[in-house]
Amino acid sequence: QKEVEQDPGPLSVPEGAIVSLNCTYSNSAFQYFMWYRQYSRKGPELLMYTYSSGNKEDGRFTAQVDKSSKYISLFIRDSQPSDSATYLCAMGLNTGGFKTIFGAGTRLFVKA
Amino acid sequence: SAVISQKPSRDICQRGTSLTIQCQVDSQVTMMFWYRQQPGQSLTLIATANQGSEATYESGFVIDKFPISRPNLTFSTLTVSNMSPEDSSIYLCSVSGTTGLYNEQFFGPGTRLTVL
Numbered sequence: 001q002k003e004v005e006q007d008p009g010p011l012s013v014p015e016g017a018i019v020s021l022n023c024t025y026s027n028s029a030f031q032y033f034m035w036y037r038q039y040s041r042k043g044p045e046l047l048m049y050t051y052s053s054g055n056k057e058d059g060r061f062t063a064q065v066d067k068s069s070k071y072i073s074l075f076i077r078d079s080q081p082s083d084s085a086t087y088l089c090a091m092g093l094n095t096g097g098f099k100t101i102f103g104a105g106t107r108l109f110v111k112a
Numbered sequence: 113s114a115v116i117s118q119k120p121s122r123d124i125c126q127r128g129t130s131l132t133i134q135c136q137v138d139s140q141v142t143m144m145f146w147y148r149q150q151p152g153q154s155l156t157l158i159a160t161a162n163q164g165s166e167a168t169y170e171s172g173f174v175i176d177k178f179p180i181s182r183p184n185l186t187f188s189t190l191t192v193s194n195m196s197p198e199d200s201s202i203y204l205c206s207v208s209g210t211t212g213l214y215n216e217q218f219f220g221p222g223t224r225l226t227v228l
Contacts, residue, residue, distance in 0.1 A: 043220050
C-alpha cells in the first residue's frame, strides 16, 4: 500500500463547477499537509499548507484535513479554465529528519 | 517565496554520457532537494543537498550515479551519470526554509531530460 493515494484522473468539469480533489494516506504520524498545482512543463507551485484538521480557505480554494479518517481534500469554487493543471497532494513529518511524500497528482480540465 | 532557476531547461543526451543540472536560488536557503518526476508519476526524492557536506541520498539512489554539489546556500548541481533511457525524466530542484514555515517547499521549473 502506498503511503499516499491520489486518483490520477483526468477529471473534466465545466467552467464554474465546484471541484473536489482528494487524497488518502496511511501514516497517522503525518504532521503537515500541502496542495501543489503544476501546469504543463512547469514546476509544482505551492497552493495551500496546513498543520491541523479542519478547513483552511484562500480565495476560491479550500483545503480540508480529516486526520481521524486520514483524508485530505482540496475544493475549488467557481472553477476557471486557468485552473486546468495537475494537482498534487503532499504530506509529511519532521522527526529530526525531513520527510515529505507526494501523491501522483490529479489532472484537472476545466472546460469553457 | 524564493525564485528558483534551473539550467538547462531541457536536453537530449546520448546513452552513456553525463549531464549536470544547475539550480540557482535568489536568496539563501537552509534546505535544497533534488527530485525526479517521471510521466504520470509522483515526485520522487533523490537526495537532500547539504551545504558543505555530502548529500543525503534516498533509498535506490547512489552518489556514483547522481553526484550532487552544494558549494553555498544559493546554488546546487545534480549530475546524472552514465545515462540510460531509463533516466529520461523531469528533474526538479526544490528549496525549503525560506519563509519561517520550515517544511514549506518551493520548486524550480524543472529540467526535462531525454536519453536516447
